[in-house]
Structures are given as C-alpha cells and as structure tokens.
Amino acid sequence: DAKTTQPTSMDCAEGRAANLPCNHSTISGNEYVYWYRQIHSQGPQYIIHGLKNNETNEMASLIITEDRKSSTLILPHATLRDTAVYYCIVRVLTNAGGTSYGKLTFGQGTILTVHP
Amino acid sequence: GAVVSQHPSRVICKSGTSVKIECRSLDFQATTMFWYRQFPKQSLMLMATSNEGSKATYEQGVEKDKFLINHASLTLSTLTVTSAHPEDSSFYICSAREVEARYNSPLHFGNGTRLTVT
Numbered sequence: 391d392a393k394t395t396q397p398t399s400m401d402c403a404e405g406r407a408a409n410l411p412c413n414h415s416t417i418s419g420n421e422y423v424y425w426y427r428q429i430h431s432q433g434p435q436y437i438i439h440g441l442k443n444n445e446t447n448e449m450a451s452l453i454i455t456e457d458r459k460s461s462t463l464i465l466p467h468a469t470l471r472d473t474a475v476y477y478c479i480v481r482v483l484t485n486a487g488g489t490s491y492g493k494l495t496f497g498q499g500t501i502l503t504v505h506p
Numbered sequence: 507g508a509v510v511s512q513h514p515s516r517v518i519c520k521s522g523t524s525v526k527i528e529c530r531s532l533d534f535q536a537t538t539m540f541w542y543r544q545f546p547k548q549s550l551m552l553m554a555t556s557n558e559g560s561k562a563t564y565e566q567g568v569e570k571d572k573f574l575i576n577h578a579s580l581t582l583s584t585l586t587v588t589s590a591h592p593e594d595s596s597f598y599i600c601s602a603r604e605v606e607a608r609y610n611s612p613l614h615f616g617n618g619t620r621l622t623v624t
Binding site: 422424426428431432433434435436439441477492493494495496497498499 | 510512540542549550551552555597599601603610612613614615616617618620
C-alpha cells in the first residue's frame with residue numbers, strides 16, 4: 391500500500407473548521423483514501439473514504455486533489471470531542487474469489503487537539 | 507451501524523499463562539477479521555488476517571504459535587496469547603468486514619482489549 395505523510399500534531403479552536411492534510415504522492419489508481427480517528431484507549435472509528443471525487447458525510451468532508459497525490463479531511467465545526475489521532479490510509483482493494491482482503495495499514499497519524 | 511464487540515476490555519494475567527480475546531460481529535457476518543496490536547504512543551500494527559474456516563495469515567515477525575487465531579464462525583474470531591510475557595502487554599484491537607459489503611466498504615473496529623502481563 392502507498393505510504394502517507396501527515397503532520398505529527400495540529401491544534402484547532404472549538405467551533406472552527408479543522409483541516410487535516412495528508413500526502414500520498416505514490417498512490418496508485420486502484421487505491422482508495424480512508425480516514426479513521428482514534429480517541430484515547432478506544433478502537434479506530436471510520437470517518438470517510440474516497441477514490442478521486444470529493445466526499446461529504448455527516449462527520450466530515452474529504453477533498454482529494456485532482457492528481458490524487460494529497461487530500462484534506464475537513465471537520466467543519468470542531469468540538470472538544472473531536473480531539474483524537476487522525477489516520478489517513480491508502481488502501482488497495484484486491485479481490486480473491488469474490489471476497490475483498492483489503493487490509494488497513496496505519497501510519498503515525500495526526501494528533502488533533504481541539505481547545506476551548 | 508455495524509458493531510464489533512471485543513471481550514474482555516481489560517485483562518491482567520500472570521507471566522506464563524494464556525489469555526483468550528474474543529472478537530464478535532454483533533449485527534453482521536464477517537468472513538474476514540483483522541487483529542492489530544498497539545503499544546503506548548505508537549500506531550496500530552497489523553498482526554494477522556483471519557478468514558472464516560481457514561488458517562490465519564500472519565504478518566512478518568508475528569509468531570503464529572504464540573498468537574493463536576481461530577475464526578470458527580462468521581461472527582466470532584478469537585486471539586489467544588499463549589505463554590504470555592510482560593512484553594506482550596499491549597492494546598489488542600480487532601476489525602471485521604461484512605460478508606455482503608461492497609469491496610470498498612470500510613472496516614469496523616472493536617474497542618480493543620488492554621492486556622497487562624505481570
């Protein structure tokens with residue numbers, strides 16, 4: 391799977407938008423970009439994923455550059471509960487016998503701290 | 507939404523004993539489950555991929571005889587840490603993918619098991 395590069399840490403004021411960048415310059419055409427977050431001592435929580443188009447759901451928006459070499463996760467109105475480690479992962483999805491074995495390989499992620 | 511449950515959430519065991527961790531998909535069937543380990547202040551490291559009805563596939567450097575994985579049904583996978591030692595103390599997390607999910611559907615994660623070996 392392609393390697394990703396994220397800033398080690400970021401701060402954001404409560405109520406403001408949090409924009410978390412991710413560089414994946416070696417991404418392949420069949421690799422998706424996934425974002426997960428992990429709040430302390432919990433399992434990772436899925437946020438959003440995309441291939442090449444921008445995506446939005448109830449949690450966040452994902453902006454993928456046209457060349458697909460980088461992306462940005464946007465939390466539109468950050469709250470204190472959004473403080474977590476955010477992981478950007480690129481994932482190749484191979485199919486064998488109709489079943490996908492696409493595992494997730496986690497990097498170090500970005501520690502986002504939302505402050506009052 | 508799809509829920510993955512791990513049990514126990516915390517376990518303390520003595521060195522040399524074995525401990526079993528269960529990972530259950532509560533409202534969906536999972537042909538594939540993944541086991542991760544996370545040491546303090548580090549990221550998640552994939553240990554093995556567990557496929558229902560077949561042998562698990564272990565990542566390089568993970569001892570298959572020490573970390574026994576059984577995926578006997580579409581809703582349950584177990585990880586047994588055999589002859590545990592203090593260096594096995596870690597946060598163990600499982601994830602699962604739905605049988606009927608689209609190929610690009612996200613994996614669902616459990617809330618982890620904190621293992622402490624004394």
